[in-house]
Amino acid sequence: MRNTFTIAGKELTGYFVQPVAYVVLTVFILLGGWFFFAMLRQFDEMVQLVQMMGRPETLSQMNLNTRVIDPLLHDLSIVLVIVMPALTMRVFAEEKRAGTYELLLTAPVRTGEIVAGKFLAAAAFTLVMVALAWIFPLILMVFGNPELGVMFAGYLGLFLLALSFVSVGLFTSSLTQNQIIAAISSFGILILLFVISWPAEAGGGVVWALLKYLSLPEHFSTMTRGVIDTSDVVFFLSVVATALFLTQRSVESARWR
Amino acid sequence: MGAGVRGAGGAVERMIDVKHLTKAYGSFVAVKDVSFRAERGQILGFLGPNGAGKTTTMRIITGFMPATAGTVEIDGLDIFENSLEARRRIGYLPENPPLYLDMRVEAYLRFVAKLRGVKRGEIEAALDHALKTTGLTDMAHRICGQLSKGYRQRVGLAQALIHDPPVMVLDEPTIGLDPRQIHEIRDLIRGLAGGRTIVLSTHILPEVSQICDKVVIINDGRVALEEMVKDIPEGTSLEEVFLHAIAREGHAEGVSAEEALEEVGAGHSA
Numbered sequence: 001m002r003n004t005f006t007i008a009g010k011e012l013t014g015y016f017v018q019p020v021a022y023v024v025l026t027v028f029i030l031l032g033g034w035f036f037f038a039m040l041r042q043f044d045e046m047v048q049l050v051q052m053m054g055r056p057e058t059l060s061q062m063n064l065n066t067r068v069i070d071p072l073l074h075d076l077s078i079v080l081v082i083v084m085p086a087l088t089m090r091v092f093a094e095e096k097r098a099g100t101y102e103l104l105l106t107a108p109v110r111t112g113e114i115v116a117g118k119f120l121a122a123a124a125f126t127l128v129m130v131a132l133a134w135i136f137p138l139i140l141m142v143f144g145n146p147e148l149g150v151m152f153a154g155y156l157g158l159f160l161l162a163l164s165f166v167s168v169g170l171f172t173s174s175l176t177q178n179q180i181i182a183a184i185s186s187f188g189i190l191i192l193l194f195v196i197s198w199p200a201e202a203g204g205g206v207v208w209a210l211l212k213y214l215s216l217p218e219h220f221s222t223m224t225r226g227v228i229d230t231s232d233v234v235f236f237l238s239v240v241a242t243a244l245f246l247t248q249r250s251v252e253s254a255r256w257r
Numbered sequence: 258m259g260a261g262v263r264g265a266g267g268a269v270e271r272m273i274d275v276k277h278l279t280k281a282y283g284s285f286v287a288v289k290d291v292s293f294r295a296e297r298g299q300i301l302g303f304l305g306p307n308g309a310g311k312t313t314t315m316r317i318i319t320g321f322m323p324a325t326a327g328t329v330e331i332d333g334l335d336i337f338e339n340s341l342e343a344r345r346r347i348g349y350l351p352e353n354p355p356l357y358l359d360m361r362v363e364a365y366l367r368f369v370a371k372l373r374g375v376k377r378g379e380i381e382a383a384l385d386h387a388l389k390t391t392g393l394t395d396m397a398h399r400i401c402g403q404l405s406k407g408y409r410q411r412v413g414l415a416q417a418l419i420h421d422p423p424v425m426v427l428d429e430p431t432i433g434l435d436p437r438q439i440h441e442i443r444d445l446i447r448g449l450a451g452g453r454t455i456v457l458s459t460h461i462l463p464e465v466s467q468i469c470d471k472v473v474i475i476n477d478g479r480v481a482l483e484e485m486v487k488d489i490p491e492g493t494s495l496e497e498v499f500l501h502a503i504a505r506e507g508h509a510e511g512v513s514a515e516e517a518l519e520e521v522g523a524g525h526s527a
């Protein structure tokens with residue numbers, strides 16, 4: 001446990017001295033701001049349109065959560081698909097390239113502790129990112145009254161989604177000493193998990209259900225609609241657990257005969 | 258320097274025991290049936306031409322990677338079977354100093370100390386000691402990436418000794434150092450020895466004559482010579498021994514160290 005925190009602490013400090021992490025954070029928030037602005041404009045236009053048509057009953061149905069926050073969270077999730085691989089690509093690959101991997105693997109530390117430490121640090125940084133993205137709901141709360149509970153569920157979903165991205169990124173980074181390869185393969189896996197249910201839309205049966213179950217947006221959408229379903233939380237956590245397990249095996253494999 | 262410090266009861270403590278080590282990278286066999294040992298207090302010089310398999314052997318000894326066959330015991334503990342306990346006893350300076358270039362020297366060494374299991378209350382003392390021994394006290398606040406090669410090498414040494422390990426494995430510890438630094442580092446290594454066991458690889462032969470108790474020469478993945486430095490005949494330079502040992506490759510198997518030395522000695526006096 002102590003080793004895990006030692007590694008997590010060192011990694012986390014690393015995120016705050018490396019430009020990559022700041023670029024990731026900045027791109028995430030700036031793009032988020034742009035989407036937010038676009039969504040607000042659309043919402044505003046729609047409100048005016050409805051007012052012109054003189055339908056107050058429609059107006060009362062229009063909702064900041066479904067019209068602004070829900071689409072914003074989906075856009076943010078796409079931004080995450082692109083930036084998270086950049087955040088995690090160096091985690092193992094760079095250690096291998098720089099030779100510090102020899103320090104880590106010859107220290108009296110279990111591979112599980114190394115992986116856990118690195119994951120904890122990346123998770124903490126992700127938490128900071130997602131927390132900073134609360135600026136958008138906060139702005140909304142100044143001008144309107146979106147439902148807090150729904151937003152909370154959505155942001156929890158975004159965080160869990162980001163955690164699964166992190167763990168996939170750690171896994172691909174553990175496979176190579178080339179950061180670009182790590183980034184592109186984790187990018188590929190994430191995209192696949194986003195579109196995996198597409199071909200199944202037409203089909204039926206068990207395969208359809210399975211592909212649909214594996215689809216990330218499927219579980220994420222439920223949460224952005226304000227529903228915290230245990231099964232969705234469990235799904236994200238199992239993605240994390242599976243990817244971290246594979247990472248541990250991949251690091252440990254260096255020790256296999 | 259004698260034949261190695263004896264343990265309390267006068268018994269020789271075998272701190273590093275390498276037995277029949279073989280390592281294949283795919284179909285290429287880099288290390289072939291390598292065996293040697295080092296006792297407590299000994300400094301063992303590990304020599305061999307480029308690509309002979311020194312780094313590979315050291316990486317296996319330190320538990321960084323597994324051997325294809327053979328075993329390594331550190332203080333009686335198998336590096337593979339009893340890995341954590343064995344690794345706890347080792348300080349390792351890899352071929353390239355394993356520095357996190359964006360960390361400050363101090364922070365880096367503190368990190369290694371924790372990772373190597375130095376107790377919380379003893380970390381500052383260990384840090385001070387490591388900085389002092391390697392002459393880095395003035396560099397403690399510098400960022401590793403901004404240090405010169407020689408100083409990076411020192412930081413590498415500092416991280417290898419910070420937890421006061423009984424066994425140290427140093428892969429070319431004096432590479433990249435200026436003559437004065439080389440001199441200092443040699444003194445340092447000699448000073449470190451005490452009750453410790455040190456394996457160091459080097460291409461600088463006088464270094465071995467000066468600081469080592471024992472020399473192991475490998476060539477093309479095989480042990481070509483394992484000998485106590487004091488047993489090398491008077492008047493025979495290590496360079497001759499080295500060149501002779503590696504020239505025997507091909508029909509080297511079964512040639513004993515004594516034979517090799519005798520031939521060198523004979524050639525020398527002739």
Ligand SMILES: Nc1ncnc2c1ncn2[C@@H]1O[C@H](COP(=O)(O)OP(=O)(O)OP(=O)(O)O)[C@@H](O)[C@H]1O
Pocket residue numbers: 282285287305306307308309310311312313314
């Ligand atoms: N990861 C690897 N994959 C394949 N071959 C390797 C690998 N690492 C080393 N080798 C090969 O194994 C042999 C031994 O390499 P090693 O680095 O152990 O030599 P060395 O004795 O340390 O040489 P030097 O004096 O140049 O440091 C070399 O032929 C090298 O090309």
Ligand SMILES: [Mg+2]
Pocket residue numbers: 311312313352428
């Ligand atoms: Mg080498």
